[in-house]
Amino acid sequence: MIRFENVSKRFEAEGHAVEAVKNVNLEMEKGKIYGIIGFSGAGKSTLVRCINLLERPTNGKVFIDDTELTGLSDKELREKRKKIGMIFQHFNLFSSRNVFQNVSYPLKHSGLKKEEINKKVNSLLELVGLSDKAKAYPSQLSGGQKQRVAIARALANDPHILLSDEATSALDPQTTKSILNLLKELNERLQITIVVITHEMQVVKEICVKVFVMEDGEVVEDGDVFQVFANPKKKITKDFVDSTSNLNKIHELIEKKVSVTELFPGECILKFKYLERSVSEALVSQISRQFHLDINIIFGNIELIGENPIGGLVSIVKGKREDIEEAIYYLRQKNVGVEVILDAGVIE
Amino acid sequence: MQELLNDLLPNVMTKLPDFYKSVGETLVMLLWSGSISFVLGMILGITLTMTKKGGILQNTVIFQILDKGINFFRSIPFIILLAGLIPLTRLIAGTAIGVEGAIVPLVFGTVPFYSRQIEAALAELNPGLVEAAQSMGSGKLEIIFRVYLKECIGGIARGTTITAISLIGLTAMAGAVGAGGLGDFAIRFGYQRNQIDVTYVAVIVLVLLVSCIQLFGTYIEKKHTH
Numbered sequence: 311m312i313r314f315e316n317v318s319k320r321f322e323a324e325g326h327a328v329e330a331v332k333n334v335n336l337e338m339e340k341g342k343i344y345g346i347i348g349f350s351g352a353g354k355s356t357l358v359r360c361i362n363l364l365e366r367p368t369n370g371k372v373f374i375d376d377t378e379l380t381g382l383s384d385k386e387l388r389e390k391r392k393k394i395g396m397i398f399q400h401f402n403l404f405s406s407r408n409v410f411q412n413v414s415y416p417l418k419h420s421g422l423k424k425e426e427i428n429k430k431v432n433s434l435l436e437l438v439g440l441s442d443k444a445k446a447y448p449s450q451l452s453g454g455q456k457q458r459v460a461i462a463r464a465l466a467n468d469p470h471i472l473l474s475d476e477a478t479s480a481l482d483p484q485t486t487k488s489i490l491n492l493l494k495e496l497n498e499r500l501q502i503t504i505v506v507i508t509h510e511m512q513v514v515k516e517i518c519v520k521v522f523v524m525e526d527g528e529v530v531e532d533g534d535v536f537q538v539f540a541n542p543k544k545k546i547t548k549d550f551v552d553s554t555s556n557l558n559k560i561h562e563l564i565e566k567k568v569s570v571t572e573l574f575p576g577e578c579i580l581k582f583k584y585l586e587r588s589v590s591e592a593l594v595s596q597i598s599r600q601f602h603l604d605i606n607i608i609f610g611n612i613e614l615i616g617e618n619p620i621g622g623l624v625s626i627v628k629g630k631r632e633d634i635e636e637a638i639y640y641l642r643q644k645n646v647g648v649e650v651i652l653d654a655g656v657i658e
Numbered sequence: 659m660q661e662l663l664n665d666l667l668p669n670v671m672t673k674l675p676d677f678y679k680s681v682g683e684t685l686v687m688l689l690w691s692g693s694i695s696f697v698l699g700m701i702l703g704i705t706l707t708m709t710k711k712g713g714i715l716q717n718t719v720i721f722q723i724l725d726k727g728i729n730f731f732r733s734i735p736f737i738i739l740l741a742g743l744i745p746l747t748r749l750i751a752g753t754a755i756g757v758e759g760a761i762v763p764l765v766f767g768t769v770p771f772y773s774r775q776i777e778a779a780l781a782e783l784n785p786g787l788v789e790a791a792q793s794m795g796s797g798k799l800e801i802i803f804r805v806y807l808k809e810c811i812g813g814i815a816r817g818t819t820i821t822a823i824s825l826i827g828l829t830a831m832a833g834a835v836g837a838g839g840l841g842d843f844a845i846r847f848g849y850q851r852n853q854i855d856v857t858y859v860a861v862i863v864l865v866l867l868v869s870c871i872q873l874f875g876t877y878i879e880k881k882h883t884h
């Protein structure tokens with residue numbers, strides 16, 4: 311468990327001070343994957359670096375389980391850090407050491423014998439799928455492979471926590487996905503708590519269960535990933551969520567009078583959106599049949615967070631006025647948000 | 659062969675023992691002042707890097723003292739340093755002449771330069787690596803030895819090569835003021851008595867020496883660059 315009590319971090323740089331983290335209180339439970347999002351300069355890296363005290367808070371306390379890290383001596387802190395792995399955007403591998411030597415770096419003073427270290431490193435390389443690269447140097451690896459080596463190295467001392475600062479930001483989407491899958495697998499297999507900083511909402515959707523939204527040094531919103539995505543409260547969170555969804559594009563299309571948005575009497579444009587966790591159901595065909603509606607889906611995006619669909623559809627619905635109203639009522643009962651975007655009125 | 663050498667290098671061949679002695683003296687000067695400068699320069703270069711702003715042992719006072727001191731000694735031409743250091747040399751080495759007398763000024767002439775070379779080599783380290791090492795629980799000494807020195811061997815080899823070569827130049831200059839060695843040999847015979855073949859032979863030996871050092875330095879650098 312990670313706990314922050316009124317943590318603040320000020321940087322004094324040439325006369326002016328920057329408050330990178332402001333009075334943050336938070337708690338992260340053991341064995342879960344947390345996301346931290348926010349725009350550049352919001353203080354995400356600083357916040358995460360306060361977890362292993364790479365950045366010492368100017369105020370407040372940091373606890374890991376029941377130990378107050380901010381109260382430890384240098385030596386004790388170094389021991390604690392061995393149990394908090396960290397990976398970085400630019401991998402930070404030692405270029406003068408090969409893969410094996412990079413992974414064994416943190417094991418030097420671990421008290422393990424040479425054969426034990428060999429065994430440990432080999433099993434870590436197997437875990438990240440790089441057994442055949444033990445002798446390669448970082449310069450001979452692809453970005454994804456480098457990050458796998460970095461992950462293996464971060465796991466060498468069997469940490470309880472893994473911090474990831476934009477670890478997939480320098481990778482292509484395919485490689486990002488494979489690294490995310492690896493993190494998820496590690497979380498499930500080793501029960502390791504993972505904290506990922508990212509500016510890609512996709513990463514949060516993909517692996518996190520909880521998310522913290524940062525703005526200007528503060529955590530402005532936090533909660534269950536589904537809740538935050540389905541009902542963002544702060545403007546910045548809405549902006550982030552919108553950036554991953556195309557549903558708001560409909561307003562643009564209407565403004566430009568694109569032909570798909572030209573309606574005939576009896577038609578209206580509706581936006582359906584999942585608001586609560588629910589299981590996937592055949593809602594579209596159900597309302598179509600039950601209320602005798604023609605539903606033409608213009609576009610949409612629905613994906614899964616865990617097992618629950620999230621996102622929505624924009625469609626042209628055609629039918630009798632009272633049928634449409636009843637369908638909207640029915641959907642709202644099912645926790646689907648319905649918004650009338652454009653209405654062409656009833657048939658004369 | 660012997661005759662050919664006698665023909666080509668008449669003056670060198672008549673003072674072969676002197677010549678061997680002067681090569682030996684140059685090597686002794688190089689070895690002693692080089693080893694001492696290597697250790698001192700390394701310590702100063704590392705201290706500069708660690709105590710500078712953002713370093714793992716940031717300490718403005720120590721940094722400023724070293725920084726200014728190094729600049730001070732670097733701005734003094736070696737020939738003046740040789741003369742200026744005579745009292746100090748007497749105190750440390752017991753004499754200000756000969757090979758022993760040359761070592762103190764050679765060290766003073768080399769260490770500031772070498773410290774800067776080391777500082778420059780260590781500055782090439784990606785700061786992310788220090789961060790990564792800290793996140794893995796490495797202490798400060800460990801970071802110096804296992805991260806800075808290990809990662810920067812290439813740059814250090816380069817800086818050391820450059821320094822060693824410039825040190826050869828300094829030993830020749832020290833020879834001019836009576837320290838012995840090849841410089842002294844070349845000046846006494848080649849220059850003052852106009853025995854040009856002596857100068858050539860001295861140059862050839864120096865070129866060979868420089869080439870060997872350069873080859874060795876490049877080899878070390880290559881070996882550690884991946």
Ligand SMILES: Nc1ncnc2c1ncn2[C@@H]1O[C@H](COP(=O)(O)OP(=O)(O)OP(=O)(O)O)[C@@H](O)[C@H]1O
Pocket residue numbers: 321322323328329330348349350351352353354355356357509
């Ligand atoms: N060592 C430092 N010295 C001075 N100011 C700093 C330092 N580190 C960070 N800051 C400042 O603190 C603020 C937060 O920086 P931080 O790196 O935590 O942001 P971030 O959210 O991680 O941004 P990004 O997404 O660009 O990585 C910024 O205004 C930054 O300029």
Ligand SMILES: [Mg+2]
Pocket residue numbers: 354355356475
């Ligand atoms: Mg950052």
